[in-house]
Amino acid sequence: MNRASGMHAGDHYFVPEPSKYPIVGSVALLLFGSGAALWLNAVPAGRWMFFLGIATLIFMMFGWFGQVVRESQGGRYGRRVDxxxxxxxxxxxxxEVMFFAAFFGALFYARVLSVPWLSSGDNAALLWNGFSGAWPTAGPYAADPFTPMAAWGIPAINTLILLTSGVTLTFAHYGLLNGKRGQLKLGLAVTILLGAIFLALQAYEYIHAYEALNLRLxxxxxxxxxYLLTGFHGMHVTVxxxxxxxxxxxxFAxxxxxxxHFGFEAAAWYWxxxxxxxxxLFVVVYWL
Incomplete structure (x- = not known):
């Protein structure tokens, strides 16, 4: 099959040439994981392996994604590839849904099943005096007192910011569908700005939690x-x-x-x- 023949014919499936990037990505993840493990165990070389893994991963992403973009712009992708x-x-x-479902499930198990069970019957005698099954709790051991994070304040503001970013991204999408490039650029730029503000406010929230509320990992x-739920969500906002x-x-190019425009659609789906x-998160972690 002529691999270029699928430029605009939807019946052909483009098959790329063998690529070096999968093995580069594998090496990057090996360096990343091994370096992180060694760094956590105070091995001096671990830090450098970790950052080398990140650099290699970034190189792989630029190279591989750039190749896909060039193939797409070259008209090699038909309907089947799309x-x-x-x-x-x-x-x-x-x-990703299953990833977060695991953490929401852990929260549900601890809050609804485990903590009430620990405070019931003879189990209470095994714990410290005064322990109750009320949430939030540090769990069945005497941790330093802390103040739980309130829903109203930065979390509510961040909720409004993310909801607004969904609107601005949809605004950009409609601009793309209607051939209005200025609307597309403006909507994308505002969405990215709102995401950056969200991350900055979350970083401030973490500092406040550690210094003022004594709420720590x-x-x-x-x-x-x-911290696991909100932190992983912040990582996904960054991505x-x-x-x-x-x-x-x-x-702009x-x-x-x-x-x-599936590249744009894929990013919009993710956002x-x-x-x-x-x-x-706002309802389950902050509000309830």
Missing amino acids: KSFRWSMGWFIFS ESGIYGSTF GAIMLTVMLFRT GHFSPEH HFVDVVWLL
């Missing part, structure tokens, strides 16, 4: 679930903002058309997923 990309992104987001089950920034650069996760 469909496979959509299925792939859908399954990737589903894996080691503050028992409440502290660990709070989403990077993806949208790449889409903005591609927009003249990429995307009303008919062919909307991040928005939905935050709404669940």
